[in-house]
Each structure stands twice: as C-alpha cells, then as structure tokens.
Amino acid sequence: MVECGAKHLIYVSRSAGKSKDDENFLHELQVHGCRTQTFAEDVADSSLIKKVVQNAAKPIAGVIQMSMILKVQGTWNLHNAIPGKDLDFFVLFSSLSGILGQIGQVNYAAANTFLKAFVQYRYSLGLPASVLDISAMADIGYVSNRPSVLAQLRCAGMQMLKEPDVLDALRLAILRSLPTPSAAYETTSTMATGFHSVSNPAHLATAVATDTSILDDEETSGELLAIQIGKQLLTFMLSTESEEELDLGRAPSDMGVDFLVSIEIRNSWRQSFRSEITVLGILNAHSLKDLGKMAAKNLKEKFERRNEAMK
Template sequence: DISYFSFDLGEVSRQTPELISSMFKELSKGFEDRSLKPMEHKVFSIRESASAFRYMAQAKHIGKIVISTQDIPLIRADAAYLITGGMGALGLKVAEWMVDEGARNLVLMGRKSPSDETARIIEQLSDSGAQITVANGDVSSESDMKAIFEKIQPSLKGIIHAAGVLDDAMIPDQTPERFEQVMMPKVAGAWNLHQLTEDKDLDFFVMFSSAASIIGNSGQSNYAAANAFLDALAHFRHNKGLPATSINWGHWADIGMAASQRNRGSRLEGQGIRGIKTENGLAILKKILYEKPVQICVLDIDWQTYLSSIPVQTAFFSQLVRTEEIRQPEIIDKLRQTAIEQRSGILLEVIREFAGKVMGYEASLQVNVREPLMDQGFDSLMAVELRNRLSQIIGKTLPVSLLFDYPTLEKIRDFILIEVLDMNEDRQIKVEEK
C-alpha cells in the first residue's frame, strides 16, 4: 500500500524547530562524506533563456533546469573541442579564436598532415597554453572517427564541422564521382559525427553549411545538395532534443575555399555578394554559439544587385526587393537613341567589359573580340555567368548555349543586336569575315 500525506513544512518548523535542525545536521554529514550528491541539473545562461524553455518543453530532462544570471563561459578550459577541416585556413582561424576565448584542449582533424605554415600556427597556439592535438583521418570514415573519439580527452563538449571540398561543374558535366567527392565529407562526415556523439552531453554541434543551399550558385549543384543535408540534419537533431546549428555561410573574404580559387571572390562581388571579413565572421560565430539557432544564413549581400544579376526572378526572393526597385536595363534606351552605325560598337564594348569582369581582368581590352572566348580561358561556369549578366542588361533571356553557338564577342554582339533586339530594321548589318 502507498499512502500520501500533505503537510506544511513551515508549520512543522515552527512547532518543532529542533527536528528541522537535526535533519539539516544529518544532511550536512551526507554532503561532507559525499554520500549525498546534488540532484541532476542543466544550467543555461540568462541569454539562453529561450533555449532553456524549449529544452524544458521537450520533457526529456532529468532533474532541474537552472537559469544562471552569471554568464556561463562559452568555451571552457576543462573541456575538449573537435574541429573537422581544422587544418584548413578557416578551421585554423576558428581554432585561434577558440583559444582566445579560453579553449585549452583542441583536436584539429584533417586528411593531410599539417603544412609548414599550419605547423607554425599550431606551435603558436601551444605556446599560448593550449593543448593542440592533430588528428589525421577522414571524417567520412566511421572507423577513423571512432579511433579519434576514443583518444579525445578530457570530455568532448563541442564540435565545429568545417570539412568540405569543391568540385564545380554545370549539371551536364557533373558525374557520380564528382557528387561523391563533395558529398562524402559533408553528408557521411556529419552523419558519423551525429551518431558518435548522440549520447554525449555537448554544449554545441555546429556545422558549417553554405548559402549555396539557400540561394544556389552556378555550377554547385553537388555542393548545394551536400550542404542542404547539413541543414536538414540540424533540424533532425533539434527535434531529438540534441544541440545542433547549421550556418549557411556566404564566402569569407580572405580565407576558405572561395578565397583560394581564382576569380571566384571577384565574380561573387560582381553579383552583389561581398566576402565576409574574418573578424566579422568570428564575431558572428560567437553570437551564434550563444543564441543556438537551429539554422541561420550569414550573407553580406546587396539584394538589388544580386537580383539584377540573375536572369529569372523567383517567388523565393519576392519579399526582399520590390519589383520596381530592380534596375531596369538602360542599354536598350541608349542603343535606340544612338545613330544606327554606332550601335554595333557601343554594344560590343559593353559585352567586352562584362567578359573582362567575368575573367577577372582589370582592363576589358585584354579580351580579344575576335578570338573564341574558350580559347582565352573561359570555362563553362564563366559562360553561364556572362550569359546571365548579358540577359539582365538587355532584359531578355539568352540561350544557355550562347557561347557555344556564338564563340566570339563579335558574334555574340551580332546575335544580340540582330536576333534578340531586332535593331537591324533600317539597315542590313554586314558582318565582316574574319
């Protein structure tokens, strides 16, 4: 039988104060000899109040949930943290920042041994008092990850998954091998990290995703798909009551994969997507670690310029810029107001200027108007970008095969002027045989 009695402890203490005193003495002995221990509890800082209430609403906790008015250190000296892709430029910057924030036990993971410059940075971090462990392995390999996790000491409290590779190509040029190369570190790697830490009490599980999975990017169908998995995994973990954040980063200005590739940064700048400065990115990362959103996009972008650089507007962007704010093509009016015999030269210079910007040339005169662009270093991604830019400035959608059908700037000029804009009514443009 089980009996239930209610009583007023306050009333008991007033009537028999000696009983309460003896009980406290008995409890004190239990705390002193450690036979009694504090009940289970999980502490959230005051700035994490929203996360604390969400955690409580899931009803999966044991013990008490405590909100502390004292700022709980974001990075703890008595914990270990794992950074995949930790020996890349971005991973190293995150490692330096974490050490500055108080981390004293970092595991930097990568497939290759540290370069001389990387080794120098690691040595500087060690000299500052941090224990830096270099772990060679493939994050997509479950056996490699199990071996690394077995060696992590002290308790692992946080993960930054920054591993990734690029292998850009337009969809007709994509292959299963290219998809696999890009997907493995993102998809298989993140899933390994999830499964191996599912039973661990982590403070954070952060995945470096990309804005490509939000707004797309020419030639990056495989990369966008891989990062979309990270976004979905963050929501999956969150629904299971596990910490997870997917950050859809734009490109970093001075470090990272975009910065290491020729002309990529300048080409994105031309679309209104500015590079994230390192100090700004790390400050945002700190804010994200405190606020713990499930998914967040960090992008330094001029939406008007960006929307002006893509040929087709979608409903996805409809609330960002009003239709009337998008710059309308001015070249059409300029051509119509220009003498017929001068139109050809004006349009050619406009096209050559855009071709030069796509190729990263400081002076558009470096682009030969009579030589096939593919012979001058153009690739399929550049072809798509030039086609998109030209489509925007003339206000008409040009064919995807533009550069293959019209390989030189002069032939592109003639196609646009005659076939697209229909500006040859008053005269027959004679195309010289070159």
C-alpha cells in the same frame, strides 16, 4: 576559441598538421596555453572517427564541422561517434548556396540544404545543433587563395565576408546550439551570413522574439548591434568613412551627429529594435558600444516580459 578560454582542441582532416603553416599555427596555440591533437584522417570513414573520439585527451565538449566536400557523410559520422547529450554545441558550417542555389553546383547546394535539415533532426532528439550559412570569405580560406574565383563571385554581386564576421556569427551559433521547445516548426539556430540585408538589425530582433538567450552574451550582442547602429549613422550622415574605420568607442556627438540625425536614428531604432530611445539619449551616449548594449538590453527585457506574460 583559445581567446575565449579553450585549452584543448582536436583537428581532424586528411591533411591535418602536415603543412608548415599548420605547424606554425599549432605552435602559436601552444604558446597561448592550448593543447592540440591533430588526426590526418578521413571524416567519411566512421571507424576512424570513432578512434579519434576514443583517443581524445579530454572529453569532447563541442563539435564544429567545416568540411567542404564530406558534408553529409562526415556529419553523420560525427553525430554517431560522439555522445550528443555530453556536448555543449554542434555547429555545422554551411553555404548560402543551400538557400540560394548555385548554377552548376546542384550537389553542393543539396549537401548544404541537408545540414539545415540535420539541425532539426538533432533537435528532435533533444541534442544541441546549429548551422551557419556563410558567403565567400575574402581574407582567409579556399576562395581567398583563388583570385579568379574571388573575382567571379564579386562580379556576381556577392558580399565578401571577413574573418571577424564569421567569428561573431560562430559565437552566436554556439550560444544558440541548445534545442528549445516550440509549438511550430522553425529553426532559430540558423544564421545566414553574406546577404547585404543581413546587416539590418531588425533580423536580430525577429530572432530574439523566439529565443532571448541569443542576447545572454551581452558583450558580443552589444558589439554586433553597435556595429549596425554605426553603419546606420554613417548612412544618415552621408559619411565617406568606411565600415572598417568605424570606432565603437566614439560617441555619436564626436562623429558629428546632430539633432536632426538623432531623430532619424530614433525612428530607425523604433523600427529595428521595437523599443524607444530619446533623441537626448542618442546625443548623450558615451559611445556606439553603449548604444549597442542599450539596444541589446531593451530587446531582451521587452521579449522576456512578453514571454512571461504568455505563460
């Protein structure tokens, strides 16, 4: 968030600012010109949360609720303590267990399901909200520090996320926080991150059909689509190159894409993005990132025209 321009951050947790790692991290933020406030408080105590809000150095513009245990009460307290109409976003971090369930974790799954419903509740009040249903993370956080838990999840077939995956999802969640009028009950501001199938760009096309503002940030949306296009290229070419080695600045032709592979990409493009692209358009693209931006632009224009025609 600091890289995106945030200058004031508040951290609230029972151990905020107490560890050496916390001190080093806060110093790093200060070096980058960000002022921080830490409150070692319990988010379940409503009176303490109100004091935190009162003692904030600047008006609070957004909330990110990432509690592992105090999901329900903590979310209610944040909702009640912070004037909602002054917020740009109210992002709740949930888990895939709220969608899939998990053996022996009924209470945890129920708490995560509550967060999804809470987004609808805030929407009914005209307040911003969005929820991220994420999988386990391999490089940072609770699971990454517990090898036995990480091994169990991998054996169960769960896809491990990395920090960039969640940061990309968080950007979209912030962009999609504002409530939009709808004739049907739906949650367009819900993102599930951790399914293998989520990498299918058709899911983004489905979401854009109801909310074109998802693509307002052309740089982020274009990069996300470029990654998915690159993954498809690697699959079609039976490449041994890993997703981590994917260079979005490379041109498809430099990756060995020929006429036949371009036809496969064109057919996949039609199915995923519901728009047209020529074989030459793929072969002559300067980079994967350019293809991603082209896909984002086509998607947005297509559904904006459709929505305008329906008015």
